[in-house]
Amino acid sequence: MSFIYNKNDARCMWCKRTKNPHPDFNFETIPIKVFKSKKGRKIELCFSCYEHETKAIDEDIDFEEKLDKKFELLKLLNL
Numbered sequence: 006m007s008f009i010y011n012k013n014d015a016r017c018m019w020c021k022r023t024k025n026p027h028p029d030f031n032f033e034t035i036p037i038k039v040f041k042s043k044k045g046r047k048i049e050l051c052f053s054c055y056e057h058e059t060k061a062i063d064e065d066i067d068f069e070e071k072l073d074k075k076f077e078l079l080k081l082l083n084l
């Protein structure tokens with residue numbers, strides 16, 4: 006699993022963090038990875054959110070579909 010380090014405009018779309026949480030990398034942006042949702046959205050997630058999503062994965066719904074559901078929920082809540 007390769008994450009993108011030091012992407013200038015890196016921002017996790019779930020937790021909204023932009024800074025690397027590790028104290029040794031204070032001045033770096035958060036490492037993110039871009040996932041493609043089932044509906045073709047580009048979803049940028051940090052490592053901890055990605056871990057959380059894959060750990061909580063439901064057998065009836067695949068990861069790509071889950072990204073859309075969460076994205077739509079966040080939009081609905083205006084977050």
Ligand SMILES: [Zn+2]
Pocket residue numbers: 017018019020021022050051052053054055
């Ligand atoms: Zn995150």
